[in-house]
Amino acid sequence: xxxxxxxxxxxxxxxxxxxxxxxxxxxxxxxxxxxxxxxxxxxxxxxxxxxxxxxxxxxxxxxxxxxxxxxxxxxxxxxxxxxxxxxxxxxxxxxxxxxxxxxxxxxxxxxxxxxxxxxxxxxxxxxxxxxxxxxxxxxxxxxxxxxxxxxxxxxxxxxxxxxxxxxxxxxxxxxxxxxxxxxxxxxxxxxxxxxxxxxxxxxxxxxxxxxxxxxxxxxxxxxxxxxxxxxxxxxxxxxxxxxxxxxxxxxx
Amino acid sequence: xxxxxxxxxxxxxxxxxxxxxxxxxxxxxxxxxxxxxxxxxxxxxxxxxxxxxxxxxxxxxxxxxxxxxxxxxxxxxxxxxxxxxxxxxxxxxxxxxxxxxxxxxxxxxxxxxxxxxxxxxxxxxxxxxxxxxxxxxxxxxxxxxxxxxxxxxxxxxxxxxxxxxxxxxxxxxxxxxxxxxxxxxxxxxxxxxxxxxxxxxxxxxxxxxxxxxxxxxxxxxxxxxxxxxxxxxxxxxxxxxxxxxxxxxxxx
DNA sequence: ACACTACACGCAGAAACGTGCAAGAACAGG
DNA sequence: CCTGTTCTTGCACGTTTCTGCGTGTAGTGT
Numbered sequence: 001x002x003x004x005x006x007x008x009x010x011x012x013x014x015x016x017x018x019x020x021x022x023x024x025x026x027x028x029x030x031x032x033x034x035x036x037x038x039x040x041x042x043x044x045x046x047x048x049x050x051x052x053x054x055x056x057x058x059x060x061x062x063x064x065x066x067x068x069x070x071x072x073x074x075x076x077x078x079x080x081x082x083x084x085x086x087x088x089x090x091x092x093x094x095x096x097x098x099x100x101x102x103x104x105x106x107x108x109x110x111x112x113x114x115x116x117x118x119x120x121x122x123x124x125x126x127x128x129x130x131x132x133x134x135x136x137x138x139x140x141x142x143x144x145x146x147x148x149x150x151x152x153x154x155x156x157x158x159x160x161x162x163x164x165x166x167x168x169x170x171x172x173x174x175x176x177x178x179x180x181x182x183x184x185x186x187x188x189x190x191x192x193x194x195x196x197x198x199x200x201x202x203x204x205x206x207x208x209x210x211x212x213x214x215x216x217x218x219x220x221x222x223x224x225x226x227x228x229x230x231x232x233x234x235x236x237x238x239x240x241x242x243x244x245x246x247x248x249x250x251x252x
Numbered sequence: 253x254x255x256x257x258x259x260x261x262x263x264x265x266x267x268x269x270x271x272x273x274x275x276x277x278x279x280x281x282x283x284x285x286x287x288x289x290x291x292x293x294x295x296x297x298x299x300x301x302x303x304x305x306x307x308x309x310x311x312x313x314x315x316x317x318x319x320x321x322x323x324x325x326x327x328x329x330x331x332x333x334x335x336x337x338x339x340x341x342x343x344x345x346x347x348x349x350x351x352x353x354x355x356x357x358x359x360x361x362x363x364x365x366x367x368x369x370x371x372x373x374x375x376x377x378x379x380x381x382x383x384x385x386x387x388x389x390x391x392x393x394x395x396x397x398x399x400x401x402x403x404x405x406x407x408x409x410x411x412x413x414x415x416x417x418x419x420x421x422x423x424x425x426x427x428x429x430x431x432x433x434x435x436x437x438x439x440x441x442x443x444x445x446x447x448x449x450x451x452x453x454x455x456x457x458x459x460x461x462x463x464x465x466x467x468x469x470x471x472x473x474x475x476x477x478x479x480x481x482x483x484x485x486x487x488x489x490x491x492x493x494x495x496x497x498x499x500x501x502x503x504x
Numbered sequence: 505a506c507a508c509t510a511c512a513c514g515c516a517g518a519a520a521c522g523t524g525c526a527a528g529a530a531c532a533g534g
Numbered sequence: 535c536c537t538g539t540t541c542t543t544g545c546a547c548g549t550t551t552c553t554g555c556g557t558g559t560a561g562t563g564t
Binding site (some may be wrong): 285 | 519520521
Binding site (some may be wrong): 020023033034037041053054 | 509511512530
């Protein structure tokens with residue numbers, strides 16, 4: 001049994017049974033109680049469960065199954081998403097890009113947050129179905145299979161009819177000179193169109209993207225309000241970006 | 253064993269077992285653990301799996317999850333979907349409504365079918381991502397949480413810009429006098445807008461809907477080419493519909 | 505107050521990891 | 535056919551991570 005698998009098992013168990021008894025799980029899986037306790041401690045540290053004497057309980061019954069889904073996104077993206085979610089004010093309008101990191105943001109939004117989310121990603125729209133107070137507006141268009149978002153002329157046109165307070169953008173490359181880049185021209189244009197419709201644009205960039213550049217430019221740094229990343233705040237690239245006037249939000 | 257072949261093997265294993273243990277695979281294939289780890293690292297970099305200590309896990313259990321949900325689709329809906337899928341000609345354009353039955357149709361389409369699918373359901377758009385040759389066009393608009401589809405003025409307007417050979421419509425009520433009905437006025441209008449853009453409209457109706465009516469009329473029988481159902485062909489309601497000129501396709 | 509259980513912490517062995525390196529295969533060009 | 539290059543593969547090495555055990559402490563129930 002893989003360690004990560006065990007972790008998932010615990011969360012699934014928590015969602016299904018509503019509680020975890022360390023002793024029982026240890027006996028059940030044939031591992032030491034220490035390992036179970038260690039896992040529970042880690043999960044609790046990430047806010048995914050509440051540690052109690054003898055085992056663990058869900059932090060809140062409502063988000064139990066959500067937590068199980070969240071664990072599969074890599075740690076870095078999850079941390080970036082958590083910070084990004086704090087930028088979304090109740091009652092505000094948010095433009096949310098596609099991609100796995102943005103999907104993590106959708107999941108990280110408080111379940112009962114009342115806000116408007118505008119997105120061109122069917123995946124993200126579907127993910128927000130269980131946020132009852134979030135109003136979701138979907139931008140239509142031809143679906144680009146590679147990144148699972150609506151792109152093309154129709155999607156860009158649809159974007160012209162919306163406005164928002166905040167735009168959260170995912171990219172594949174973050175480079176001091178090249179700016180924000182992505183691997184597809186259509187996608188780059190779409191991201192540009194989205195960013196243009198929001199007062200502030202923040203970029204979601206897990207650490208592996210820092211310092212890399214892809215083929216197509218999305219935005220120059222002048223048009224970016226801030227960058228949210230889990231990279232080391234002392235990273236040389238990040239320091240250069242600060243010099244460009246980009247606010248750096250680190251998700252340590 | 254070719255490197256690419258090994259890669260495929262790993263992905264297949266991941267899909268089948270839900271996890272990969274580097275050590276086991278290495279022993280199984282008679283190659284070094286290093287090679288397996290290298291492959292997993294590459295796959296993870298491409299976002300095809302999630303690397304964990306000891307092996308790898310699927311990026312998102314949502315895939316397995318979704319597959320599992322498909323199988324729990326009630327038999328009736330699955331049979332209806334299978335028949336509906338046969339109506340879709342290669343190269344044709346299909347307007348696909350939202351709802352669980354329509355989702356089953358998306359799943360029932362041959363994986364390599366080349367066609368255009370127009371839908372206002374983010375869920376269905378997402379489900380069609382694994383049909384590489386299907387061109388998906390998403391109709392945007394405000395998302396109605398209840399049925400998880402785009403509705404409202406924007407969605408209806410978007411629908412005006414498309415045309416298709418076939419429209420597959422889900423409804424909640426099929427009644428000889430009341431016609432096709434559904435429980436929400438906005439949704440009814442949207443369905444009407446969709447049906448108007450296709451040469452032929454077929455209705456998906458699992459047996460429990462036959463003979464019932466909901467509050468809002470979608471279409472009169474004159475505008476319906478046919479009905480696909482798993483109800484008994486001798487059902488009195490179906491015979492009345494035949495009299496209305498509606499073609500009945502039964503999914504025995 | 506007492507016994508008992510659960511707990512955190514530190515430790516050491518084991519397992520998994522990343523990296524550099526060299527041998528070998530596949531390949532392109534002369 | 536030969537040669538230089540590139541890519542892949544397995545091995546060795548040092549490093550990191552995981553896991554079970556022992557110890558002392560804290561919490562729980564009688």
